[in-house]
Amino acid sequence: MSILEADRARIAAIDAQILIFLEYSDRELESLSALQGEQAALHERLASYKYPVLTLPNEIVSKFFANFLPIYPLCPPLTGTSSPTNLAHICRLWREIAVATPELWRAIGFSDEGVRSEHKIYLSNLWLSRSGTLPLSIDIDEHWVDTAKILPDFLPHCARWEYLQLHIFSPLPHFLPQMPLLRQIDVMLGMTPPIFTLPDAPLLRTAIVGARRGVTEGVILPWAQLTSLTLRSVSASNCGRILRQATNLLHCNLRLFTRSDRQYTGSDVVLSHLDCLTMDTGSNRFPDVLSTFVVPALRSLTIEERLLSPVEPIRSLTAFISKSGCTLQKVHITEKIIEDADAYRQAFPSTEFSFEFDGY
Template sequence: MLSSLAADRARVADLDAQILFLERSLKELKSQRQPVLERLDSYKYPVLTLPTEITTEIFMHFLPTYPLCPPLTGLDSPTLLTQICHEWREIALGTAALWRAISISSLMPFEHQFRLSSMWLNRSNCSPLSLDLAIYLLRRTELLSPLFLHCARWQHLNLRRLSIPLLRMIQFPMPLLRSLDLFLTNDDPDFITAKVVFPEAHLLRTVVLNDHAAKVLTLPWVQLTSLTLHGVYPQECVPILRYTSNLVHCKLVLVDDDGDVTIPDITLPALQSLELTGYAEGYLKTLIVPALRDLRVSESFLDPECIETLAAFISKSRCQLQELCVTDTAAESRDSYRDGFPLITVSFGRSTLDS
């Protein structure tokens, strides 16, 4: 028993010696650690030494070119810039232009998207806004309210599968609106008689509409410089094109109703670029475009005598056509276009149905 007691005392003494050694070692390590920490605290990463203006410019190039919209979250979102460090977070949150383009889609729950979009609206301050909204996926229209409150800042508006009742909800003055891309559904019983006017859109210049939107929407047509109509009948273009005297670019995706309808001639004196896609034989003859320089036309728009039809169109318009692209044409007939128009740059391709 005495030997065991002596052994325990020796063991305790040994442990005390080890503890003392470790405490002295720990104290020494702490003393060595402190100056290292001080040097780290004083170190500045080169990127953080840049002037705020340069960092802001780098942040702007991180995003898609406005008015294209980045996602609300993820690696391609400006929210990523707020998660790198405190300094970058402060710069990102203080740069209103990073938050001015908002996209709503089906990639996450809508309640979460609209909470995020409300934050973006606040961060964007007074900047003009670009909105890309897949509203057909919504079930609660009240979620749009935060966006409606900022309609005076809307500059670029892309609305997909919008219903007529919801369209009526946004008939507010939009003094900054420059472009409108609108695809309407016809699930409203009053669709045929419904007429919707966009008031106070004095800066609107670029418009893309599907057939339903073209039927019900009244816009300041005369001030437009670019117009795209999707899936419309030739006769439906008449009440619109007769007022678009300042158009510079026009794309028509037409459908033929096979009816015996007489289409009057339409003169577009400023039009420089024209694309005709779809099917409406003979429609080209109804257009008089003296300023036209670039024509992209599906062969389906031409009579069987394609070269003669194009030559008559150019002669009637008295235009100086420079670029001609004939789409959906057989390879064996291409030489006839080149031979028929030796002074014009002729190319061939496929019809583009997207705006």
């Protein structure tokens, strides 16, 4: 590499000398011709050099390219230095390898700032074609792209959707096509009322669901086959309705929207396999939801202290454990403002406690 650098420096020096000869015509033409000959020889030597990276097999280079991107199913930007499109701008060979590597183009998101929506749509169609027949990770957020314009391009590929994130405010088709490869879905619906029906999706195990004003009656998923469920800004009554159908959950994360459910009373929610439960609320009102849970296999609980009880959280936690018959190994109390931390450890000596204090 030092020799190549020296050659480039010598070429630059020759360029400067040639300019001088061209300015002063009384110089000998033989000297100019010699310099031009030396310059041509240097260019030829530089052109003949083959960089070691360009001698690697294409299959190895494509593996390097795949590791350049975020780990699937995370979506790289459509443009910029972290985008696979950047790899196609290095040289002709790398462009050919990048375009022929479907793994680079199978995770498509639209969060790039400063890129016009029309250009995002053009690029997404290009990525869809380059992704071949691979399963897809799709992230469509109406904040970044016009859903009405982009969805018609993606719906014909729904049989390849594996990870789907939809944060939208405009209406969707009431019944989406079948999604045989879908494993995870994240939907946040802003339309009122929210209507979303997912058809046959036999591999779906993880769902994240939210809707404006906590209303989710119009959201229909195959709840019984889920093992992980997150409900965001969902009313306590809707939460109970969904959870009574999601009987095979192992992990559950609830963020309650409680404006109309302060005096919530519902029938028991029995989740026989649930291992981990997280519960919080964005409201100053706190319905007694926890007391309706029967979770005999629960080992980990994360909960806002006021959702245990606004007055006697330890008594509430004791009643919950007794009713469920569970053996809690870890309890994480968030927004702790009521009970002394040591009081929890004294009441439940075999349980590991951790705390987040209010205001931290």
